[in-house]
Amino acid sequence: MISVVVPAYNEERNVDTLYARLREQLRARHPEWELVFVDDGSTDGTWDRIVALNAADPRVRGVRLSRNFGHQSALLAGLAAARGAAVVSMDADLQHPPGVVSELLEKWQEGYQVVNAIRIDTERVPRWKRWSSRVFYRLFSLLSGVDIAPGSADFRLLDRQVLDEILRFKEEGLFLRGIVHWVGYPTASVKYQCGERHAGESKYSLRKMLRLAWHGVSSFSLVPLRIGIFVGLLSSAIAFFGVIYAIVGWWLDNDVIPGWASSVAISSFLFGVLFAFLAILAEYVGRILVEVRGRPRFLVRETTRASAPVERLRARPVVLDASGDARTRTAG
Ligand code: UDP
Ligand code: MG
Numbered sequence: 001m002i003s004v005v006v007p008a009y010n011e012e013r014n015v016d017t018l019y020a021r022l023r024e025q026l027r028a029r030h031p032e033w034e035l036v037f038v039d040d041g042s043t044d045g046t047w048d049r050i051v052a053l054n055a056a057d058p059r060v061r062g063v064r065l066s067r068n069f070g071h072q073s074a075l076l077a078g079l080a081a082a083r084g085a086a087v088v089s090m091d092a093d094l095q096h097p098p099g100v101v102s103e104l105l106e107k108w109q110e111g112y113q114v115v116n117a118i119r120i121d122t123e124r125v126p127r128w129k130r131w132s133s134r135v136f137y138r139l140f141s142l143l144s145g146v147d148i149a150p151g152s153a154d155f156r157l158l159d160r161q162v163l164d165e166i167l168r169f170k171e172e173g174l175f176l177r178g179i180v181h182w183v184g185y186p187t188a189s190v191k192y193q194c195g196e197r198h199a200g201e202s203k204y205s206l207r208k209m210l211r212l213a214w215h216g217v218s219s220f221s222l223v224p225l226r227i228g229i230f231v232g233l234l235s236s237a238i239a240f241f242g243v244i245y246a247i248v249g250w251w252l253d254n255d256v257i258p259g260w261a262s263s264v265a266i267s268s269f270l271f272g273v274l275f276a277f278l279a280i281l282a283e284y285v286g287r288i289l290v291e292v293r294g295r296p297r298f299l300v301r302e303t304t305r306a307s308a309p310v311e312r313l314r315a316r317p318v319v320l321d322a323s324g325d326a327r328t329r330t331a332g
Contacts, residue, residue: 067299219287
């Protein structure tokens with residue numbers, strides 16, 4: 001079976017269309033599939049639409065979170081609920097064309113376990129989005145050594161084996177785009193042209209984007225912390241030579257060293273730098289605190305009626321044998 005996971009936050013006018021297009025796509029070549037919608041605390045009729053779809057076609061399942069946890073957490077909730085041998089994640093707004101799903105599946109059938117869909121930047125993508133994505137990925141690879149292609153988003157296919165590994169990562173603020181590279185496995189990519197948002201407005205506010213960027217950097221790189229060491233050493237060296245210069249000047253012409261204004265400027269500059277690094281340090285400490293608290297990354301309020309295959313699975317509890325492989329317990 002193939003799963004498609006879609007986080008949706010106030011997307012009531014998109015879920016039906018997405019379902020219809022995906023069904024068209026999958027019908028031809030992949031008879032067994034499921035579509036998992038995660039309602040990320042929507043305040044509009046998104047959940048009602050999902051429930052209606054589920055009633056009409058039990059291959060559509062819904063997971064409703066208790067509030068808005070953000071795109072990454074909603075995605076994670078969907079990935080955890082998916083049961084397919086291959087799991088495709090995509091956006092609800094049809095910017096990720098359903099037609100590309102077949103291409104992802106083709107690559108998977110060729111043996112690739114991770115297939116990323118990479119956006120080709122066209123005029124249709126807002127200029128600042130193209131620009132910010134390029135700058136961010138360049139900076140990210142510089143800081144972390146993990147190369148993410150510009151135009152990557154969370155439109156990809158994961159093989160069951162890879163997904164199960166990723167689901168074991170319990171870190172808060174999991175940056176899937178980075179983790180997917182980190183885990184390795186045979187990876188392919190497919191290019192696509194980003195469509196227009198079908199209905200509604202972007203749910204990714206600048207605040208949410210910055211948060212995502214920071215989670216990405218702080219969970220993959222310690223370089224921001226280390227920059228402090230270099231700046232500290234450099235400014236100490238400069239200060240050291242400054243002192244030598246002052247002593248030598250005093251020795252030679254026994255004069256007062258001028259430069260009151262410049263020393264104030266330098267010391268306030270260095271104080272600024274100091275506080276900036278304190279703030280970076282504090283951010284990392286904050287991340288540690290969040291990690292130590294270990295709160296769940298999302299809470300489920302309800303799910304749609306479980307369809308038959310789940311019931312059958314439930315009836316036969318899965319046990320782990322000595323090698324750690326899942327096996328279905330037989331009678332007795
Ligand atoms: N989304 C979500 N929770 C949020 C924000 C966004 O589940 O807090 C979903 C949204 O419904 C969509 C996907 O994440 O399916 C991408 O969001 P959007 O299209 O608004 O982002 P953009 O394409 O503008 O970057
Ligand atoms: Mg979008």
